[in-house]
Amino acid sequence: MLPRDDCLTASLAVAEACDNPSEVARTVNVMAISYGQRGLLEEAEPLYREAGRMARVVGDEHLVAMVEQTWASSRAPGRRRHGPAAPSHQCRALSGVGLQPELARQLSNIGLMYAGLERLDEAERAYAEAASVARACGDAGHVSWSR
Numbered sequence: 181m182l183p184r185d186d187c188l189t190a191s192l193a194v195a196e197a198c199d200n201p202s203e204v205a206r207t208v209n210v211m212a213i214s215y216g217q218r219g220l221l222e223e224a225e226p227l228y229r230e231a232g233r234m235a236r237v238v239g240d241e242h243l244v245a246m247v248e249q250t251w252a253s254s255r256a257p258g259r260r261r262h263g264p265a266a267p268s269h270q271c272r273a274l275s276g277v278g279l280q281p282e283l284a285r286q287l288s289n290i291g292l293m294y295a296g297l298e299r300l301d302e303a304e305r306a307y308a309e310a311a312s313v314a315r316a317c318g319d320a321g322h323v324s325w326s327r
Contacts, residue, residue: 188207188214191210192207201234201237201238202238204234205235205238205240205247206243208230208231208234209228209231209235209243209246209247209250211227212224212225212231212247212250212251213250215227216228216251216253228247228250231243232247232251281314284313284314285310287307287310287313288306288307288310288314290306290310291304291306291307291310
């Protein structure tokens with residue numbers, strides 16, 4: 181068990197003690213992400229499913245979209261921390277529930293992923309789209325790109 185697992189277990193206990201189902205779902209999602217980033221998909225999958233179920237129960241569409249995109253990202257073939265197959269799923273999940281600021285941030289993250297894979301043309305396109313979405317919703321200060 182890593183120290184971050186201890187912190188997440190403590191966070192989960194606090195969210196449960198405070199009877200905050202939305203925070204419980206968010207913490208379970210982060211736990212799933214933690215396992216997924218370490219390649220422990222068998223441990224991550226039930227946590228993603230539970231986080232998604234809890235998010236739907238409390239009506240947190242933002243979290244539902246986040247769970248769906250992070251789960252898709254963790255399963256993407258050829259993934260290196262974040263997989264190249266995940267971007268289209270991320271965009272579909274976020275745009276369908278009116279989360280344009282989050283969509284801009286995720287597109288920026290996709291740009292980071294492509295830059296990390298040294299796929300700079302794709303990174304530049306993702307950053308440009310992120311900037312366009314961010315400008316449209318008045319949140320352009322969070323997106324930047326330079327080659």
